[in-house]
Amino acid sequence: MRITVLAGGVGGARFALGLREAARRGLAGLADARIDIVANTGDDLWLAGLKVCPDLDSLLYALAGVNDTDRGWGRAGDTERVNAELAAFGVGWPWFTLGDLDIGTHIARTSMLQEGASLTEATARLSARWDLGVTLIPVTDDDVPTFVETTAGDSMHFEEWWVRTRASEPAARFVQRGIEVARPAPAALDAIRGADIVLVAPSNPVVSIGTILGIDGIRAALADASAPVVGVSPIIGDAVVRGMADVCLPAIGVATNAGSVGRHYGSRRDGGLLDGWLVDPVDAGVVDAVEEAGIACRAVPLWMSDPDRSAALAVDAIELARGLRADVAV
């Protein structure tokens, strides 16, 4: 059994933890499942000469159990001594805090890249420090930094828009620079092509999943894959669970609503992404509209408030996928 998850950062990490937990408990026939996480790299940035990968790091730290669960980003127990030095030297973004332990990751990664490793290889080497139980794969080894064009006519890196301006100017458009020529990481393509089930984590549909799907070759690989594709809504009761999907969705003309996001992804039958879609029971009212769009839709609890619930959600996604394709290996 091979499960491949398309994921952004924090929501993706929570979902990946649930899936790994289900596998560790041997639920839903997942005991020996191989789990590959194809991660968004659209909010990666070069800062003070260091390659920073917010989503890969969120996934890495959460799966390693070293993430800061209170703050929601970075390493637990981190300090900011290096960051203060950089600020004193006038280097980097004073409003973008890098923890000391986190900087260790960035230096290590940057050093590997400078020695010629691909981001895929660097991610594997960083991951090898821990027994993650899953494989982290960047969707592409190429830089595809997301820039936000605001309705006021400004353009800035996504992290600057989100962290410095707190999205104060509405986004008119998100542009992943270089995405036209970016190629999918070979391991990401392989994970999609070889999957028995593909799951779409409850991540930002615009700047996380949208970026993954925007890499040339990823949509085609998903369309051609034998695996069913089941997604989990990042929206519960017309609000984002975490992150900033609500301020991103307007730029692509999609309402902040579990049904709208499912229909935006679209049915595979019609060339879209999804065979199945999970929404929360509070959104049960959208199930019919999603099913009419050709996507099998179930309402199951989506709040991943503890490992039990996260694992249960993963099992729900697996079981929906199995029900859609009689040929999915158990």
Add this chain to the structure above:
Amino acid sequence: MRITVLAGGVGGARFALGLREAARRGLAGLADARIDIVANTGDDLWLAGLKVCPDLDSLLYALAGVNDTDRGWGRAGDTERVNAELAAFGVGWPWFTLGDLDIGTHIARTSMLQEGASLTEATARLSARWDLGVTLIPVTDDDVPTFVETTAGDSMHFEEWWVRTRASEPAARFVQRGIEVARPAPAALDAIRGADIVLVAPSNPVVSIGTILGIDGIRAALADASAPVVGVSPIIGDAVVRGMADVCLPAIGVATNAGSVGRHYGSRRDGGLLDGWLVDPVDAGVVDAVEEAGIACRAVPLWMSDPDRSAALAVDAIELARGLRADVAV
């Protein structure tokens, strides 16, 4: 009055502090002196993708008053959290400790270099954080990493030889890779050409001062300079005051002796470096031999154990220089 000092790391820093102290106290007509420190870069290295400049950093931290005086290197009160991360990821040299605050410097410098700044410019930007009272100038903007060829036939970076192997294999030869094509930093040449007095700090004659002199154009600039050149022995009583000159001098066939080092530098009269040479009173016995070699030699206390003594030594060096050339501006 313009004073230019050729300097390595810790000994150079101690001497530079003394000279600055003398200037701050208005001793020896130094009240308004401009002080330029031309620093060795031969033990610079790229480690984990970061540009590390041990001598420039020793000078910077000492002059900024943030150096660790107990340990003799790095920043006071530093921690090693990032270093532990790098070790856990298998990146860098496990035996070469980088402090967190120190890493802040390396990241800032590397970032500036990557943006196209020269090492001279990066050093100026780092220096601007503090009121150093002197200008730090790398002798060259080009990489000239020192490799040690040992008598056992091994070859390794100087820092590896010194820090990891503790110089356990004697050095047969020191090779500054790339020195044949390295050019002097324009500001270093200007500091030598425009100096009223050039001082040679009590630094390692082989891997610090030797590297500075090995950069094409530096010896010629010194030979042509109107300023007298006065050096301070790094050897007192046939032992190094600090550092590792004793394990470096044998490789160039020079005895660890204040007189031998002075004669190794040689008299300017004969195309060598020095007009004057200061040795410690315990080495007064070498004065005649040095003078016979055409170098004015004085025995004055060289131990820079506190600011008073360091300042006094700087004054001794200045006064010897003034006595050698009637035309030196006061």
